Amino acid sequence: MGGADAWARLCLLLAAATPLSRQQSPERPVFTCGGIFTGESGFIGSEGFPGVYPPNSKCTWKITVPEGKVVVLNFRFIDLESDNLCRYDFVDVYNGHTSGQRIGRFCGTFRPGALVSSGNKMMVQMISDANTAGNGFMAMFSAAEPNERGDQYCGGRLERPSGSFKTPNWPDRDYPAGVTCVWHIIAPKNQLIELKFEKFDVERDNYCRYDYVAVFNGGEVNDAERIGKYCGDSPPAPIVSEKNELLIQFLSDLSLTADGFIGHYKFRPKKLPVTTAPPVTTTFPVTTGLKPTVALCQQKCRRTGTLESNYCSSNFVLAGTVITTITRGGSLHATISIINIYKEGNLAIQQAGKNMSAKVIVVCKQCPLLRRGLNYIIMGQVGEDGQGKIMPNSFIMMFKTKNQKLLDALKKKQC
Structure with a gap:
């Protein structure tokens, strides 16, 4: 934060959050760590806002609006420690009063x-670690009628055997700026969900930021x-849950918009499996298009x-730090925090502030x-979904600063 403009903006926000009787006195509204809120509308804020929030805290706000209505939550201001995966300080918003x-x-x-709940309850939780930064x-x-939320709202719970979902204003005009929609599709326990985008046009950016x-x-x-994670004007490949x-x-x-999607x-x-024998293939999400066999994974792991x-x-060629690893079937799904990228190709790169990951x-x-x-140093191929694909013969080595000069030279090379 910092600067006269930022402070003036905070003062205006505080004035909006303060009842008239309190605006006439020098008192500021006091925001505490969590609480129970009921009624048609109200304000919540981090402990001590607009001062810097305290470290090592977990605050929970439970909101209930009148029965038969839904909760609409609008963030007027947010300034938390930045991280591309929101691992350190973050605000979570939940449907209902539990973390389900x-x-x-x-x-x-x-x-x-x-953000719109599917019922009359919503929970907001803020967690901070030992090192904090921000206001x-x-x-x-506010409370809204479920069926009269206007074009700015969308999302909901979908439980019918088939159906559609679309951006606000579709197909008449562009989707609005500053909107968040969440659709939760639930099938019976013994079924899967098949998803397909018919039309798709979302503001293009190399990293879908x-x-x-x-x-x-x-x-x-x-x-x-x-x-x-998808953007641009090409519909994602069909997805199966x-x-x-x-x-x-x-x-x-809050800036450019586009046609949207349906x-x-x-x-x-x-x-059902054809036989009772153990499967010899590993199943991946449909978008990866990878189906390794046991034979492939029995090859000698030798870098050449x-x-x-x-x-x-x-x-693609990059240098990076492995920040998360998850085993799924016989494969490892990893998130790489990028130190430097030398060859990008179609690799999907996410960016939050100065932090980039793939x-x-x-x-x-x-x-x-x-x-x-x-x-x-990781070299590999890229799947249709923009994820990097590392095969047994892919070239991987530990990254050391002495490699930097050679990689910079290769980046200028014409292949």
Whole structure:
């Protein structure tokens, strides 16, 4: 924060949050750590807002509006420690008063659009770690009729065997700026969900930083369960859920907009195995298009060639730190915090502030071996969904500063 303009903006926000009787006195509204809020509307804010929020805290606000209405939450201000995965300080927003269905996680200074619950209850939770930075957040909640929320609101719970979902204003005009939509699709326990986008036009950006659609396995916004993040004017490949729930999140920022999208879903039965023998293939989310066999993963894990000889044959080349690893089937899904990128190709790169990250799949989890917290030079191919694909013969090595000069030279090379 800092600066006269920022402070003036905070003062205006505080005036809006203060009843008239209190505005006439020198008192400021006092924001405490969490609380119970009921009624048609009100304000919540981080402890001590607009001062710097305290470290090592967990605050929970439970909001209830009148029965038969839904909660609309609008962030007026947000300034939390920035991190591309929101791992340190963050605000979570949930449907209902438990942590069962998260509809958003936010940090940094990105102000999301209106968040709408599916019922008359919503829970907001803010967590900070030992090192804090920023003035926290302030948000206004209000009650709205479920069927009269206007074009600015969208999302909901979808439980019919088939149906559609679309951006606000579709197909008459562009979707509005500053909107957040979350659709939660729930099939019976023994069925999966098939998802297909018919038309798709969301503000284009190489890293999908501004407007995007994200699809998650399960019922909450969870980076570990994200199937893909999409923008631009090419519809994503058809998606099939791993279980009986999918969450679709659409978010637009406060600037450029586009036509939007319409998508369709349908339930389908789980395919039964043909025999009782253990399967010999590993199942991946449909968007990855990877189907490694046991034979592939039995190959010797041996790096061949050099940085120079592998550079041109690789779709992407980067140096980065492994920050998360999750084993799925026989493969390893890793998130790489990028130190430097030398060859980008079609690799999907996410950016939050100055932090950039990419997702890679090590098709055979032990080969090559990636360990969390270590720095690597990673070369590989890119799947249709923009995720990096690391095969047993992909070139991986530990990253050291002495490699920097050679990699910078290769970056200038014409392949």
